Amino acid sequence: MLNTNNHSGPLSRFTVIDASRVRAGPTAIRLFADMGARVIKVEIPAGAPGGDDMIGARDHDRADFENLHRNKESLTLNLKTEEGKAIFNDLIREADVFIENYRPDVKYKLGIDYEALKAINPRLVYASISGFGQDGPYSKRPGFDSIAQGMGGLMSITGEPGRGPMRVGIPLADLAAGHFCAQGILVALLEREVSGEGQWVHTNLLESQIAMLDFQAAKWLIDGHVSGQNGNEHPITVPTGVYATRDGYLNLAAIGQTMWIRLCNVLGVPELVEEPGLETDAMRVKNRDRVNEAIGELFRQRTTAEWIDALNEAGVPCGPIYTIDRMFEDEQVQHLDVTWDIVHPERGTLEVVNSPIRMSRFPRPEQARPAPEKGEHTDRILAELGLSPARINELKQRHVV
Template identity: 70%
Template sequence: MRHGALSRFTILDATRVRAGPTAVRLFADMGARVIKLEIPAGAPGGDDMIGGRDHNRADYENLHRNKESLTLNMKEPEGVAILNELVKKADVFIENYRPDVKYRLGIGPDELRAINPRLIYASISGFGQDGPYANWPGFDSIAQGMGGLMSVTGKPDDGPMRVGIPLADLCAGHFCAMGILTALLEREVSGEGQWVKTSLLESQIAMLDFQAAQWLIDRKVPGQHGNEHPLTVPTGVFQTRDGYLNIAAIGQNMWTRLCEALGLKHLLSEPGLGSDPERVANRARVNAAVGEVFKQRTTAEWTERLLKAGVPCGPIHTIDKVFDDPQVEHLGIRWPMKHPQLGDISLVGQPMSLSRYPREGEAKPAPQQGDDTGAILQELGYSQQRIAELRAAFVV
């Protein structure tokens, strides 16, 4: 028996690479039954999956834990017939093919919702389901560039800079999951499913937030500011005696507290530093003044002093130090797993918790390709002999 807040739902996962699996991971972690549809080994095409067919790679485990795996060749009529049987009892079908592929396969939203009108059909694309760029191949870095993120990332005059994580992919996945959950809630009222759509480009633009608003409302084109905030100073990274420190002295009160903590009270009365706009105009002067003082103590010393003064700040961790941080350990976002080949490992957990559905036990390892094919087909009424015939024909 499945446990978790979403255990009553069944998700058919026809996604690959990263954006789609990111969306599905939420449902798998929250207890939904997720059946991952994979092209059978030996069938033409194969999986265009991060990690390829090496299902023990770290990225694969982190993306695909808590799922079942059914091999299914949807280019074959028998494969589509099996999918149709699954759709009859499913709540969600999610795909991230190029927009035209689902129609060529005969598994578009109209076809599948004709079988099950309550089905939520979800699609993630690079640039949308229609329009002039609809069939462009969608990749995270391309969306970061076209969506404006790279133009505001990095140091001034250094040229566009991609952020260090696949942000467009991840945001598209999370927005898609949010859309699916919204559609499932709406289905409780209407009794009907619907088509949920998002794209890497839309999701990336949505994440621009105040940077986009500067253009849309004020007609100001934001630029690059490196580690600093474009609208307030001083913020960003400063060198200490033994490393680096992040500070966010936003607004007049924080500026006052910072100057007092650094022993720089005279800056409070200096011309040109009396407000955020003035300090932004004199950014180099402010940063030079506070930067010299930060070099006199360690990161830990400054963190303690500034937090006591009420100034937001914190160390800058490498990834290994992130997971050694006592607060991170306390939050429990590192999820343990016992893996049959890799042994005791950890995964990145969900950044939210539910009081009535605390996470219990360990994550289930990502399935090897086709691990659950036989069991799922038997649920649908297929005999062992028929399953063997479908395997021989590379349908499953």
């Protein structure tokens, strides 16, 4: 039997078996690891076919790997062997959650599909993330974030008009699928408290990306309007976007009539409020170029910092546009303490971005555990399951673990 998790946190009573790879699955389970759950990452042993997949692999990008897999344990296990499968089943009997993001047919070939694991542990919450869904004409296709961004409509509305489709600068489909999956797992765990039964939770990159379109999808579904690219400007309100200042750029979001009036007063042109063609939100959207030309010249007269002070004092949303290094230097970002120290045995103290979730009765730990080395906890976990050192060594020799 697995030992009780000795970590604290609101999810410390749960044990998660993580067979996911790349980004979407690890993103989902990072929430559980950060919140104190015992997360056992199942990996392919050295000498067995396969291994870490591209993004987030230890040797490919160590920074990314530490970010994705902190606070986990690692067990190597060859699921293509009968002995490895038996050990895996013992883990499943003790687990609350299992997650995988293989192509949908792979889990059935390995015999680790939902129905098979449900027979072992009816209380198990089984989570799957795929590229395009568990069935349907594209279900066996390999999924990748940029492909989902394109098929999910995002690239058609990102970037400047006339410049062609543009991928966003983060793996949004992967991240969205991971976060939606984490929400689904938590809902299933809550429902289990009533029914006593687990269930299969699954999402996919394409569907998650479509969900993230939000109002852009609603504009088509309800109004029949196909949105295009608007660059830095907001598609349904003006003035918003990026404006050149005397020494750089300003990000502005003067949304609605109240903000427009405040902006005009700060700019020293209150007469623009009553100017024909600019009186309402709808008129300003229709005459977007006139608005931008009128205020654009004014913004060039002062520095970004001066405008930010004046606009914030007036209650007009605005801000600077940082590179990533400068973002971490911002006084509010530093006040929020967004980074988390990891003490790595070889690289010393590292920093990763902390969870943005804050809870009054569960303060965030000051330090995270580093991502595990491959198989780092194999001996301990197998010993918890009752295997002797001699048996463990024998299994290692045959690349079962």
